[in-house]
Amino acid sequence: MSNKKGEKLISVYWFAILVIVATGIVLMVNSFYGKTYDVRDVESKILADKVADCIYFGGKVNSLLLTPQGVFREDFRDRFMELCSLNFDVKGEFTPTPYYVEVQFFSFGDLRVMFETSVGNNNFKPDCNSKVENAEKLAKCNENQFYMKTNSNKIYLVKILSIVGKTDENTF
Amino acid sequence: MEKRGEILVENIIFIVLNIAFLSILVIFLLNQGSGESILEDSYSKQVALLIDSAKPGMIMRVNFENAKEVSDENGISFSEILLINDQYVTTKLNEDSGRSYHFFNDINVSSYYPEKNNDGDFTGFYVLTFSRKNVE
Numbered sequence: 001m002s003n004k005k006g007e008k009l010i011s012v013y014w015f016a017i018l019v020i021v022a023t024g025i026v027l028m029v030n031s032f033y034g035k036t037y038d039v040r041d042v043e044s045k046i047l048a049d050k051v052a053d054c055i056y057f058g059g060k061v062n063s064l065l066l067t068p069q070g071v072f073r074e075d076f077r078d079r080f081m082e083l084c085s086l087n088f089d090v091k092g093e094f095t096p097t098p099y100y101v102e103v104q105f106f107s108f109g110d111l112r113v114m115f116e117t118s119v120g121n122n123n124f125k126p127d128c129n130s131k132v133e134n135a136e137k138l139a140k141c142n143e144n145q146f147y148m149k150t151n152s153n154k155i156y157l158v159k160i161l162s163i164v165g166k167t168d169e170n171t172f
Numbered sequence: 173m174e175k176r177g178e179i180l181v182e183n184i185i186f187i188v189l190n191i192a193f194l195s196i197l198v199i200f201l202l203n204q205g206s207g208e209s210i211l212e213d214s215y216s217k218q219v220a221l222l223i224d225s226a227k228p229g230m231i232m233r234v235n236f237e238n239a240k241e242v243s244d245e246n247g248i249s250f251s252e253i254l255l256i257n258d259q260y261v262t263t264k265l266n267e268d269s270g271r272s273y274h275f276f277n278d279i280n281v282s283s284y285y286p287e288k289n290n291d292g293d294f295t296g297f298y299v300l301t302f303s304r305k306n307v308e
Contacts, residue, residue, distance in 0.1 A: 011186055018190070022197055033204045039217045046224045047276060085305070087259055087278035099276055169273060 038170040040140035048144040048162040051101055054084035055158060056148045070152040072105065072115035080117050088120055096121045098165035100139075108147070108155040124163040139165045208246070211239050212271035216263040219254065219300075220273040223261065228279060228304040233287065237296035239265055250294045256281045280305045 055062055064083055065076050076083065080103075088097040100120035107114050128141035144160045204210075215236065222232055236253070242265045243253050255262040259278075264270035280303045287297040 015189075015193075018193055022193070025197060026200070029201060029204050033207065033210055036213050037217055039221060042221060043224065046221060050224070050277065081278075085278040086276055088276055089259060090274055091258070091260070098274070166274070 040164040044142035044162045044164045048142050048160045077117040100124045100163040102161040104159045106157040136171045139163050208265045212263045216261045216271045216273040220261045220275040223275045224277045226302045230302045232300040234298045240296045251286050
């Protein structure tokens with residue numbers, strides 16, 4: 001009799017262990033699959049690459065960026081979205097755009113800002129310097145820079161800051 | 173003899189319960205890995221990123237085989253699972269679900285259609301073709 005009692009006791013403990021293991025697996029699986037894929041890092045890099053290609057592609061400066069005399073054209077700033085094939089319009093009348101792009105052209109020697117333009121939602125900009133623990137809830141920033149040589153042999157340092165918000169779509 | 177029989181029945185019940193328990197766990201894991209919402213989320217984002225990096229004149233062939241399996245199970249036609257409209261990519265694998273993701277590239281997705289083989293069956297791939305938007 002005592003042997004049988006012992007077997008039953010083992011069975012109860014066995015199922016208790018199974019329940020504990022199952023609960024652990026369910027929690028682990030939920031923590032892995034429960035989160036959405038966060039693609040904002042890649043997205044901000046693609047955005048920066050697209051802007052870089054728009055400004056300087058194959059060793060040639062965009063003909064609409066500079067005048068033949070090598071002066072930056074103001075209308076490039078005004079038509080930046082159209083010329084670089086960007087569309088930040090989102091659904092919803094009062095929904096702010098989840099993107100921000102800033103381009104700065106520095107002179108090669110003294111690193112003075114010669115020309116700059118920005119589009120999108122600049123409220124995301126402070127997120128780039130923020131060092132909080134739950135950084136997932138902040139916008140993702142990407143900084144790129146490259147040198148650009150114009151037809152008149154002037155060299156500029158081009159810095160591109162691209163930011164993607166979209167916190168709701170990429171985090172829970 | 174009677175006692176031995178009792179032990180056998182108890183053991184069988186114990187083993188059956190164990191197998192049932194583990195089966196439920198495995199089914200749960202498999203369902204989680206191929207869940208509709210996860211696939212909808214990942215496909216809409218992947219296609220949006222592909223469009224973001226696309227250039228006019230490109231033709232892309234995107235693998236939707238996993239999505240096809242789920243949409244077939246749910247009775248949704250494969251030709252209706254992808255919608256690209258107003259800068260949004262929407263993937264829908266169930267009548268009541270669907271995920272959308274915005275893309276920033278102002279490019280014209282001139283056509284997107286499910287690829288068919290010689291027999292007229294869907295291959296599980298979508299073909300996307302891109303062209304320049306008409307700028308005034």
